[in-house]
Amino acid sequence: MNLQKMLLALLVAGLVVSVFSAVAVKAEEDTISDYDNVKAEQVINDINNTVGSGDVEGEIKYDQHYTTYRLTASPQSVIIGNLVSATAETDNSRFTHVTFIWVNLNGIQKVETVSVSGDNWKTAQSTYQPDKLGKWVVFALFVNANSCKWLYAMRWNCFKVTRITQQIPDFPVVGTAGAMTTMLLGLGLLLNRKRQKPI
DSSP states (O other), rough: OHHHHHHHHHHHHHHHHHHHHHHHHHHHHTOOOOSSSSHHHHHHHHHHHHHHHTTTTEEESSSSSSSOOEEEEEOSSETSSSSSSEEEEEEEOOOOEEEEEEEEEEEEEEEEEEEOOOSSEEEEEEEEEOOOOOEEEEEEEEEEOOSSSSEEEEEEEEEEOOOOOOOSSSHHHHHHHHHHHHHEEEEEHHHHHHHHSOO
């Protein structure tokens, strides 16, 4: 009996630890933290101002030493439920990660930090499957996360999420109308012939 209680206690303890560790990882992924050169509050204010401004794309530099940052969102118009891919690129050899932030008018929907790859041009990619219609903005924070947390720049790019358009082709309507007209003409001819025949 003691062995059963001990196994049950270990099972419950393992379950509790796994739930708390999953929550801690999730909470870490879903936040924007302070950087050594920029506070998180300023980054969030910049994001809110950008979303409110209606700018389709742009850039804010927090460190003026490096100049080339790119962000593309593809496709620019997507049907709800389909994947959108964001690719960030730079020639800044010091940056190690990109934090992608997916935003719609209801606020931040996803925050994902991705390690970069490449030698001369560093790139990182994130995907998201939007579940709400309207204008969306994806932000890329270009970060060095080694010895110090340094934010070099933030770029953004907009895309639009639309609903599924129902397209009814025109040819069945024309075909149905043509068939009905042909049947009515045939019936008219048949009735006209019956009237002309002597009984």
